Amino acid sequence: MKFDFNTAALLAILFWATGSLLTLIALKVPALKLPARLLTIAGTVVVFCFITSYWILLDRPPLRTLGETRLWYAALIPLVGFLVEYRWKIGWLKFALMAFAGFFLVINMLHPEVFDKTLMPALQSPWFIPHVVVYLVGYVLLFASSVMAWYNVSLQLWHNKNDRAESVSHYLALLGFVLLSFGLIFGALWAKEAWGHYWTWDPKETWAFLTWLAYLGYLHAWRYKIDRAKLQWYLALSFVVLLVCWFGVNYLPSAANSVHTYSQS
Amino acid sequence: MVNLPRRLFQPPWEFRESSLFTAVAVIAGFIMQYAASGRGVPQTHLPYNALFLALFAVTVISAGVAFRDRSFAKWLGGIPLGLCLIFAIALLSLIGGVVPQTAVEAGSLPAMLGLNQIFSSWPFALTILLFLGNLGLSLSWRLVPFKLQNLQFILFHAGFWIALSCGIFGAPDLQRLVMKVDEGRESNLGYSMESEAPLQLPFSVFLHHFSLEEYPPQLFLFDPQSGQPLEELSKATTLVKKGVKASWKGVDVEVLDFIPYALEGKNGIPEAADRTAGIAFAKVRITSKAAPVEGWISTGSPMLKPYALPCGKLILLMTQGSPKAFLSEVTVHNQEGLSTKATLEVNHPITFAGWKLYQMGYDKNAGRWSQYSIIEVIHDPWLPAVYLGFFMIMAGNLLFFWNGIKQKEVKS
Ligand code: HEM
Numbered sequence: 284m285k286f287d288f289n290t291a292a293l294l295a296i297l298f299w300a301t302g303s304l305l306t307l308i309a310l311k312v313p314a315l316k317l318p319a320r321l322l323t324i325a326g327t328v329v330v331f332c333f334i335t336s337y338w339i340l341l342d343r344p345p346l347r348t349l350g351e352t353r354l355w356y357a358a359l360i361p362l363v364g365f366l367v368e369y370r371w372k373i374g375w376l377k378f379a380l381m382a383f384a385g386f387f388l389v390i391n392m393l394h395p396e397v398f399d400k401t402l403m404p405a406l407q408s409p410w411f412i413p414h415v416v417v418y419l420v421g422y423v424l425l426f427a428s429s430v431m432a433w434y435n436v437s438l439q440l441w442h443n444k445n446d447r448a449e450s451v452s453h454y455l456a457l458l459g460f461v462l463l464s465f466g467l468i469f470g471a472l473w474a475k476e477a478w479g480h481y482w483t484w485d486p487k488e489t490w491a492f493l494t495w496l497a498y499l500g501y502l503h504a505w506r507y508k509i510d511r512a513k514l515q516w517y518l519a520l521s522f523v524v525l526l527v528c529w530f531g532v533n534y535l536p537s538a539a540n541s542v543h544t545y546s547q548s
Numbered sequence: 549m550v551n552l553p554r555r556l557f558q559p560p561w562e563f564r565e566s567s568l569f570t571a572v573a574v575i576a577g578f579i580m581q582y583a584a585s586g587r588g589v590p591q592t593h594l595p596y597n598a599l600f601l602a603l604f605a606v607t608v609i610s611a612g613v614a615f616r617d618r619s620f621a622k623w624l625g626g627i628p629l630g631l632c633l634i635f636a637i638a639l640l641s642l643i644g645g646v647v648p649q650t651a652v653e654a655g656s657l658p659a660m661l662g663l664n665q666i667f668s669s670w671p672f673a674l675t676i677l678l679f680l681g682n683l684g685l686s687l688s689w690r691l692v693p694f695k696l697q698n699l700q701f702i703l704f705h706a707g708f709w710i711a712l713s714c715g716i717f718g719a720p721d722l723q724r725l726v727m728k729v730d731e732g733r734e735s736n737l738g739y740s741m742e743s744e745a746p747l748q749l750p751f752s753v754f755l756h757h758f759s760l761e762e763y764p765p766q767l768f769l770f771d772p773q774s775g776q777p778l779e780e781l782s783k784a785t786t787l788v789k790k791g792v793k794a795s796w797k798g799v800d801v802e803v804l805d806f807i808p809y810a811l812e813g814k815n816g817i818p819e820a821a822d823r824t825a826g827i828a829f830a831k832v833r834i835t836s837k838a839a840p841v842e843g844w845i846s847t848g849s850p851m852l853k854p855y856a857l858p859c860g861k862l863i864l865l866m867t868q869g870s871p872k873a874f875l876s877e878v879t880v881h882n883q884e885g886l887s888t889k890a891t892l893e894v895n896h897p898i899t900f901a902g903w904k905l906y907q908m909g910y911d912k913n914a915g916r917w918s919q920y921s922i923i924e925v926i927h928d929p930w931l932p933a934v935y936l937g938f939f940m941i942m943a944g945n946l947l948f949f950w951n952g953i954k955q956k957e958v959k960s
Binding site for chain 1: 627628630631634635637638641642644645649667715722724763783784785787869870871872873874893894895896897904906908924926928931934935938941942945948949952
């Protein structure tokens with residue numbers, strides 16, 4: 284198969300957009316509900332197919348560069364929207380998440396990467412895929428949690444409140460925390476095998492630890508029955524720490540010493 | 549009923565008292581660091597650090613059990629103080645995550661306050677100790693009496709207690725040394741970051757053979773004027789093999805023939821050679837606005853100069869592939885007569901008499917022809933304890949996940 288990212292990305296965005304549009308029309312015309320759902324799912328399937336073909340083409344898992352992780356993000360993030368709709372019957376989140384996924388694909392179209400088939404020996408490890416994938420899924424859940432929290436915060440500004448929406452942001456944060464914990468420990472176990480020590484306070488590790496602490500703090504504050512409406516602010520802002528960890532580390536003065544920064548090329 | 553706001557230090561203590569206490573602890577830590585002229589916490593080694601840690605654990609747990617009804621103890625082991633300490637650890641780690649943790653001029657303010665070695669500084673150590681005390685107290689109340697429903701809590705909190713305390717108390721016992729072993733020779737000398745003089749290791753390593761496997765070579769169209777390679781139309785760097793094609797703006801290259809290991813023959817035509825001597829040769833055809841050019845290019849080696857082909861103002865080069873795997877065949881043995889023959893590879897360390905041996909590096913300039921191997925050797929007697937903590941946290945995590953996905957609504 285010929286490698287063509289732009290076609291796949293445009294196709295996925297087209298599916299998500301028409302699917303979303305049909306979902307809105309389906310409010311009036313229920314018969315369109317099924318095609319609408321199939322179209323939104325097809326968008327995600329397209330991205331997964333692309334990742335698979337890209338994997339085969341590269342002959343290594345496409346998890347090495349920042350652009351490659353954005354690809355996974357685009358594939359996974361709408362799934363959380365579908366999950367929330369399925370379990371908590373909150374439908375609007377998936378639109379927001381599909382829009383973000385589309386945004387990630389557009390970034391990748393604007394910044395095509397020079398791809399490189401080689402994978403340095405330290406990354407050739409059975410830990411590589413679980414570690415990165417667990418982290419990606421964790422980030423996706425926490426991202427969705429923060430979108431939900433921003434929604435709750437804005438409701439509060441209008442003196443409104445939605446208990447179910449508050450429990451959604453909480454549970455997404457909880458699941459995200461579980462995955463961050465696994466990611467952190469998998470990373471430590473892998474580092475021991477590849478670099479000799481499980482923890483070296485490398486900048487990337489330090490920021491991952493900070494992110495984990497932020498959500499650990501959230502869970503305990505929540506247990507302590509601090510006003511849960513106020514904690515929505517906390518969740519909404521915690522994501523900033525996570526973003527620094529994910530993108531920002533490359534730009535910090537301490538980054539020059541990091542072994543884990545995603546390569547830029 | 550009138551609800552008067554609680555005054556500072558009026559029981560039950562909560563967040564204000566906790567933040568005050570935490571702030572005092574962190575500031576006291578910085579003052580101690582300054583008073584010690586930037587020297588960090590003194591290092592204690594086995595068995596003293598283990599004794600101290602065991603004593604500390606027993607004290608915290610028994611104090612927790614003995615004073616479980618006192619409101620002061622409840623505060624010391626409570627979530628508000630825990631949150632403030634987590635915040636303090638986060639803040640100190642933030643310093644470590646922003647300020648480069650490298651040596652700076654002695655006597656400068658960052659050095660005096662330990663900002664450039666925050667994780668072995670007094671404020672960090674004090675905060676961690678208080679954190680362990682706080683966590684230990686909360687743990688003592690769930691450990692005694694033991695109830696199965698507290699299992700998730702115990703796995704998380706005890707797991708973290710063990711991993712953190714053993715990781716930090718055990719740090720001085722961690723030995724990380726680097727060995728350089730020449731092919732066909734033996735060495736028992738390890739070099740550390742701290743001192744120039746090597747250390748005698750309790751074992752020696754004989755290097756039978758070092759070998760390196762590379763990805764195929766890469767093609768580059770190089771612009772001598774800008775000093776930069778041009779980007780291919782496909783956005784990929786082409787890996788060379790027979791039949792492969794690569795295109796740049798206005799230039800097409802086809803690889804007509806490829807010999808991974810060859811030496812130059814009599815009339816400039818390469819002939820296949822064995823792997824130790826040979827280098828990669830490729831016969832390419834360049835098509836551009838000018839007449840097509842055909843010729844051989846090669847990657848070169850420490851002994852042989854590379855061949856390139858001109859293409860107008862540009863030059864077509866073939867560079868050595870990046871390393872895919874490198875390994876050392878070694879025999880490790882010690883005075884007690886223990887001996888193992890093994891292959892060391894990145895991500896595949898071996899264990900020998902309490903030491904772990906890692907393939908670390910080689911002579912980068914010589915690449916495949918490196919005459920030596922660099923091996924890192926690590927001794928960490930506290931590792932099993934830290935891993936025990938990790939596995940407890942992961943077990944707690946699984947329970948937490950399971951209980952988490954079962955519920956839908958938040959119970960208030
Ligand atoms: C600063 C010290 C800490 C204190 C005082 C503390 C205390 C507590 C308390 C009292 C609870 C409520 C348990 C319940 O209601 O059943 C709790 C929950 C929890 N703790 Fe901690 N904890 C501390 C640190 C940690 C650490 C380091 C971890 C992670 C390894 C952790 C992970 C958890 C988790 C996952 C929960 C469950 C939260 C939930 O049910 O929503 N805690 N902690």
